[in-house]
Amino acid sequence: MPLLVARAALATRSPLSLSPPRSTHKSHMSCACVSSQSRQSVVFSISVLLLLFSAACRQDMHDQPKYKPFRPSDFFADGRSARPLVQGTVARGTLREDAVYYTGKVGSDFVKEIPVKVTAEFLARGQTGFQVFCSPCHGRTGRGDGMVVQRGFKKPPSYHIERLRHVPIGYFYDVITNGFGAMSDYAAQVPPADRWAIAAYVRTLQYSQYAPVADVPPDKQPELERSLATAPAPGQEHRQ
Numbered sequence: 584m585p586l587l588v589a590r591a592a593l594a595t596r597s598p599l600s601l602s603p604p605r606s607t608h609k610s611h612m613s614c615a616c617v618s619s620q621s622r623q624s625v626v627f628s629i630s631v632l633l634l635l636f637s638a639a640c641r642q643d644m645h646d647q648p649k650y651k652p653f654r655p656s657d658f659f660a661d662g663r664s665a666r667p668l669v670q671g672t673v674a675r676g677t678l679r680e681d682a683v684y685y686t687g688k689v690g691s692d693f694v695k696e697i698p699v700k701v702t703a704e705f706l707a708r709g710q711t712g713f714q715v716f717c718s719p720c721h722g723r724t725g726r727g728d729g730m731v732v733q734r735g736f737k738k739p740p741s742y743h744i745e746r747l748r749h750v751p752i753g754y755f756y757d758v759i760t761n762g763f764g765a766m767s768d769y770a771a772q773v774p775p776a777d778r779w780a781i782a783a784y785v786r787t788l789q790y791s792q793y794a795p796v797a798d799v800p801p802d803k804q805p806e807l808e809r810s811l812a813t814a815p816a817p818g819q820e821h822r823q
């Protein structure tokens with residue numbers, strides 16, 4: 584049995600066979616050792632070869648019935664050998680069980696509370712995303728006066744109008760995911776985590792225009808008063 588031969592050969596190999604070749608000025612003894620070592624390795628190689636030959640005798644895998652890519656099939660009604668994925672198949676890493684997180688909805692209602700923890704870093708991330716993907720049309724303050732609009736694209740409504748100030752946060756997530764009217768969706772460009780960050784930032788922009796004076800820290804209030812004295816009157820949208 585070739586396997587047994589191989590085992591026997593392995594068992595008789597001395598640990599010396601793993602050490603580097605010895606230099607020629609070593610004693611007579613070590614020369615004898617090298618020759619017995621080489622005998623062992625011949626036996627070992629032959630047994631490995633025998634093992635390989637005995638393993639490769641059968642062609643079953645090669646000859647079995649199979650379809651080559653794009654080959655037609657008589658078996659399936661649509662004539663194609665390549666089959667679609669079974670319904671409900673989930674590719675590794677793409678399970679989206681958390682419907683609230685991935686759709687911004689509970690059933691058909693938009694969620695009112697953001698389903699992630701909001702931190703300063705998260706909002707900063709949203710600000711970056713907003714400025715990259717949304718401000719070209721919506722403008723940096725969300726008034727719908729971005730450069731693309733100034734060059735002729737449809738003007739979106741300001742985020743500061745009454746209606747949009749009161750939509751649930753899930754609505755912003757949904758508009759980014761599915762688009763809205765003339766606005767295409769940003770699902771391919773903006774992954775879900777960043778969509779929530781942008782939605783949170785849109786809320787922050789809205790808050791920035793309507794925050795009550797009481798929300799300003801007391802030590803900053805005199806500064807606010809000074810800046811309000813010189814600020815222009817609120818725009819038309821504030822009365823919509």
Ligand code: HEC
Binds near residue numbers: 721736739740759763
């Ligand atoms: C290419 C220009 C463009 C970009 C970029 C863009 N939008 Fe819009 N957006 C629009 C236009 C135009 C509308 C109005 C569409 C309509 O009424 O047909 C709109 C509408 C909206 C609305 C309001 C929907 C409503 O109910 O009136 C929201 C919210 C919104 N966009 C969010 C975003 C966010 C968030 C981004 C960035 C991820 C973004 N948009 C990027 C053009 C754009």
